[in-house]
Amino acid sequence: MKKKRPTIRDVAKLAGVAAITVSRVINNSGYTSDETRDRVERAIAELNYIPNSLSQSLRFQTTNTVALIVSDITNPFWTTITRGVEDVCNDHDLHVILCNTDEKEAKLSKYVNMLLQRQTDGFILVPTSAASINNVTTILQKHVPLVILDRQLPQVDVDIVRGDSVEGAYQLTRYLIELGHQRIAMFSGPIEISTSEQRIEGYKRALQEADIAIDDELITFSGYTEAGGRKMALHMLGNVQPTPTALFAANNFIAVGILRALYQLELRVPQDISVVSFDDLPFDTLPEPFLTVVAQAPYELGMKAAELLIGRISGERTHTEEITLPVEVIVRKSCAPPKSQI
Amino acid sequence: MKKKRPTIRDVAKLAGVAAITVSRVINNSGYTSDETRDRVERAIAELNYIPNSLSQSLRFQTTNTVALIVSDITNPFWTTITRGVEDVCNDHDLHVILCNTDEKEAKLSKYVNMLLQRQTDGFILVPTSAASINNVTTILQKHVPLVILDRQLPQVDVDIVRGDSVEGAYQLTRYLIELGHQRIAMFSGPIEISTSEQRIEGYKRALQEADIAIDDELITFSGYTEAGGRKMALHMLGNVQPTPTALFAANNFIAVGILRALYQLELRVPQDISVVSFDDLPFDTLPEPFLTVVAQAPYELGMKAAELLIGRISGERTHTEEITLPVEVIVRKSCAPPKSQI
């Protein structure tokens, strides 16, 4: 015997007016006499009435809600992006629904369907793999605004915001080469994801420019996770000869796995081996950050994506945009010249 | 000239049946002949129809949505809680809306109002201060299920899940005392928050038991932030005499600020000064975590909160529950006996 929440008609009855009059008072639209306004306001206060935005959304065909679908908010890279998206959206009275896919295509599909059913006004989405194209086209078919974040999808004409993976990987690899490294291992993320490919591309380009032969044995793949990094590091340092003198982690969590594996192998960083990472990791080492990284600007990525999306939603923009934000190498203490050269 | 999404009536028209028949096909309710079912399914496929859950929610008076309101998902403590909540909710086909208050009462109010208007089925909420009681009663007045997380509010009869702050602070302080520390500084969070009070209470109790006089100069307050920790540490070590030999951070972000301040002051941890923290901080120092902490189990906190909430929503439970989860001291490397005693 739960008491039902009061509706606009309950307020109207109590105030002795029609429902539409209450609506006018609430929204300050049309004409209302001071006296009626007063009575209505008293009735609203007495009943503790709040309007039901479900019915408003149903009428207006808009929910003022956008979805942000990322892989894993446990990673500070994504939480920072999230804050960027939220801050911009809140300024525009848009609410953000946050979803984690854990890089699973099935979870992505589930969320996309759910969110479409709920009449979400727009999507900011991180594809989990090339297969995400199905979900992307599902959204576009329904003419719902969509911005892709971080990872490219081939052959879809859609807005995208991302960091410059190729350039970042290139610069970081060059940095290692300039320190004297020749055997640099690349610990990549999943093979079908564009950021993986592009980071490998930048890595290869830097090697080629320096006339260093590319050894495919030095490139391995796994998830963008600590467990993946650890596994790859243990394998690489146990089985590949000659042993690499520097390790390139394709993201921050992979770097964590690598560092932990190296510790277990009793290899010191940077004295015995150098490590660099794509993406920064706050508090990677206290009191001072330790990892040399190429950092994207995640907050700005989120902001830009939100701005693009809002442009679409408002209808102010109709041409597709591809935004690539610059990255920055931050040199810290995880690298040294290779051991043999010291 | 945006094309409108197809409705159930469009499907019905195309299939040559009534809307209600389409509804029956979709929901597998009532009777439908194989032939009709076929026609309807073809029509659904052709139009790419998906049902509008807004109207369903309006009818059913339920949205299958719960809100999780925390202070800041940048802090891994809250993201981990979030994952616990999400995992349980997803198992029950509930969707989670995540909101950050940044510890600001105004943001909390804004979210609570918005979420109530959207007919959210339940709330899991971290109060920002004692003033949050207004928002809490607003929710309870509307008979919407609510579980308070992490921080107690006095004089409200409401479900709550939290870690054992008093006991945790007590144990951590005892640990320091056993190492020989007598002057232990407490870097607390905001003064009106229950976890602050309780951690101070545990700290004081341990001191009293050891017959160590409580020096109010050794207790300072600020936000649960890195900036707060830094500021408090610089003040404490510059102005208070005799200087404390051990520092107690009331949360992980305060600990970060402290460690960075100590680095700036060229004090080594633990050789020159010991540091402990409430709440763990993943990757606080790579490759191996460094801080000695008392850890709550954030994932479990989130799970428990979600379970309590679901019990309320389903109506299976009507009495209020207060759950206090145990905490655990994790000794690592940030503490040593006080310098003078070495």
Added chain:
DNA sequence: ACAATCTATGGTATCGGTACCATATACCAA
């Protein structure tokens, strides 16, 4: 053979808020 039951389908009202159109009074200008 006839009622009872099963199977299949549709009409209408409803959830809560608001757009649209209608109505009615007051006031001013010509």
Added chain:
DNA sequence: TTGGTATATGGTACCGATACCATAGATTGT
């Protein structure tokens, strides 16, 4: 006085899905 406009309020339909009741043919039991 007439007409036009500003002010104030209400009735009805609609957004999309579905519960409830109604209808009607097919099937079964006695």
